Amino acid sequence: MEEFNTERLGRLTGMLKRRGVILPAFEIHGGAAGLYDFGPVGGRLRNRVNQTWIDHWQSLGNIVEISCPTITPYSVLEASGHVGEFSDYLTECSECGEASRADHLVEDIHPNADTLSKDELSKLIEEHNPQCPACGASDWGEIEAQNLMFNTKIGAGLSGRQGFLRPETAQGMFTSFTSIYRHFRERLPFGAIQTGKGYRNEISPRQGMIRLREFNMAELEYFIDPEIAPIHDFSLWKNPVTLIADDGGEVVMTLEKAVDNGVIRHPTVGYFMGWTMDFLLSVGINPSFLRFRQHESTEMAHYAQDCWDAEILGSYGWIECVGIAHRGCYDLTAHEEATGQRLRAWRTFDEPKVVEIDGWTTDGAKAGPAFRSLAGKVNQFVEGLPSDSSFPLSQNIEGTDLQILPEHVKRVQRTENVNGEWFVPHVVEPAFGIDRIIWHLLDHSYTETEKSGEDYAYLSLPEVIAPVDVTVLPLFEKDGMDLLAQKIHRDLCSRKNIFSVYDASGSIGKRYARADEIGVPWCITVDHESLSDNTVTLRNRDSGEQTRVSIDDLPF
RNA sequence: GCGGAUAUGGUGAAGUGGUUAUCACCUGAGGUUUCCAACCUCAUGUCGUGGGUUCGAUUCCCGCUAUCCGCACCA
Numbered sequence: 001m002e003e004f005n006t007e008r009l010g011r012l013t014g015m016l017k018r019r020g021v022i023l024p025a026f027e028i029h030g031g032a033a034g035l036y037d038f039g040p041v042g043g044r045l046r047n048r049v050n051q052t053w054i055d056h057w058q059s060l061g062n063i064v065e066i067s068c069p070t071i072t073p074y075s076v077l078e079a080s081g082h083v084g085e086f087s088d089y090l091t092e093c094s095e096c097g098e099a100s101r102a103d104h105l106v107e108d109i110h111p112n113a114d115t116l117s118k119d120e121l122s123k124l125i126e127e128h129n130p131q132c133p134a135c136g137a138s139d140w141g142e143i144e145a146q147n148l149m150f151n152t153k154i155g156a157g158l159s160g161r162q163g164f165l166r167p168e169t170a171q172g173m174f175t176s177f178t179s180i181y182r183h184f185r186e187r188l189p190f191g192a193i194q195t196g197k198g199y200r201n202e203i204s205p206r207q208g209m210i211r212l213r214e215f216n217m218a219e220l221e222y223f224i225d226p227e228i229a230p231i232h233d234f235s236l237w238k239n240p241v242t243l244i245a246d247d248g249g250e251v252v253m254t255l256e257k258a259v260d261n262g263v264i265r266h267p268t269v270g271y272f273m274g275w276t277m278d279f280l281l282s283v284g285i286n287p288s289f290l291r292f293r294q295h296e297s298t299e300m301a302h303y304a305q306d307c308w309d310a311e312i313l314g315s316y317g318w319i320e321c322v323g324i325a326h327r328g329c330y331d332l333t334a335h336e337e338a339t340g341q342r343l344r345a346w347r348t349f350d351e352p353k354v355v356e357i358d359g360w361t362t363d364g365a366k367a368g369p370a371f372r373s374l375a376g377k378v379n380q381f382v383e384g385l386p387s388d389s390s391f392p393l394s395q396n397i398e399g400t401d402l403q404i405l406p407e408h409v410k411r412v413q414r415t416e417n418v419n420g421e422w423f424v425p426h427v428v429e430p431a432f433g434i435d436r437i438i439w440h441l442l443d444h445s446y447t448e449t450e451k452s453g454e455d456y457a458y459l460s461l462p463e464v465i466a467p468v469d470v471t472v473l474p475l476f477e478k479d480g481m482d483l484l485a486q487k488i489h490r491d492l493c494s495r496k497n498i499f500s501v502y503d504a505s506g507s508i509g510k511r512y513a514r515a516d517e518i519g520v521p522w523c524i525t526v527d528h529e530s531l532s533d534n535t536v537t538l539r540n541r542d543s544g545e546q547t548r549v550s551i552d553d554l555p556f
Numbered sequence: 557g558c559g560g561a562u563a564u565g566g567u568g569a570a571g572u573g574g575u576u577a578u579c580a581c582c583u584g585a586g587g588u589u590u591c592c593a594a595c596c597u598c599a600u601g602u603c604g605u606g607g608g609u610u611c612g613a614u615u616c617c618c619g620c621u622a623u624c625c626g627c628a629c630c631a
Contacts, residue, residue: 006624010568011568014567014568015567017566017567018566018567018582019566020566024622024623027604027622029605029621030604030605030620030621030622031604031621031622031623032621032622033621033622033623082631085631086631148629148630148631167631168631200630200631202629202630204557204628204629204630206624211630307631320631323631325631431631451592451593452592452593454593455593456592456593473591475589475590475591476589476590505583505584506593507589507591507592507593507594507595508589508590508591508592509591509592509593509594510592510593510594511591511592511593512591512592512593513592513593514593516592523591523592525591527590527591528590529590537591539591539592544592546591546592
């Protein structure tokens, strides 16, 4: 593996474009920053990496795949915290049309205007009617969230609701929690995966495929009971891994040891780091260019308790390609609070708990007429009193001095059996940037060498993700070799999950080189001998070795 | 978003205020060729975009878009 450098990067991106792997989108219209196409070769590559990812996580045995819309109502992303974290609020002056940041308009009125919610801001603006900095008018339109999420209207005209294109797939897993919980017969732990597009309106996309405005994500949300210590088999990973912990130190140790030492704070996070590593290596990431880095508490996303990034070294330096975050109960709690729906799991106690209840409550028939609108508050107060309280009792409630008499209250004494409790599951989330991974596996697979004095480049892609499984080459396009090759080609294409390319132009060496360049693992050559004995030569990309096999025994 | 540089066939490059813009590779057709980019003939295909200056602009100037490099931003 040669060094990464700008010249090599140029040759690699040139090849990827020329061969139709990845290329700038909408180029005939001048292009659009942060948007890329997977071309005729890249399309299948993306699909195979995606499918390999799905298969890999489903092999855990308690994982389901779901698919949610990319168009997401405002309230969902407001509840998740994305509106606040990802957006500025803008409002337009009705006089001159100039857009201003809503929090800037009320800066003088509120000390922390940038922390206010949309409703709080519009209330403040309505009350104080700040002047437009452009024209001095004081007539503001509705506040809209702008910036890092793509705004859209769900529905037409005035009846349309504000929405966004999702910035991550995760929220769909949280809003579908009850359905997934039922699917798993209400038993933790379980996980849901989703692959699909995510959108972020980046201010300035850079570095090719690394920062995109529309990108392929793949996320797992794994729901666990925080009170049950997870048991994971770390013996799968014997080799030490490079870890950069948040105290800044780089250490090399096995995942098992890192979990035992507390460098990795949660065993499930550690386990998924191992599972992530297996996936990355299986699609062709070079293990010596992989490390895990723990987020500093200051850079942690708004929802995370602990987070490890898988970083991959390539032509753009170390790039984070996977984030494995312990999100705690943040998301489910947030959606619960916003909707009033229960997003919890039931935990049955080993032994039912016997709870002695001994206290006071109000007698509604007497306390209601006596305290009228304050009766509810009085009830709350009385139920909080210790069992040895005595009445009458004076209390100030909401500015009113009240006398609570014995006739207003009742003693409550009973024994209850409590069999279990509802709790908010915790979530461990491995989130993958598929495009970044595809970029790096191409970057790592791209090998430049020399062949009989000439520059020679090829992709050493693993067979599971190679965009083309095999090319079929008639040595000459005559004497029936072409017909036989076409027949083999069509037969291979009709097989499940096999994709063959027929190539008959140029010398045989040139065709091998073409196949190598996009990482085709196998070439089948049909020659004169094939016509008489039904055999072909099977050539391996990496070794160049050729073996003669019967057409009926092709290993596909 | 700010500053700098750049934009010529599919790719990589050269070049010019004036008729038909050059080269290599690539691609296609034919020939040749009995397994690793061979050769011959022919062919297809380009001045990012909009405006200005000019008799005439791919070339000079300006805007836009995109790309690259800093800075800033970044789950």
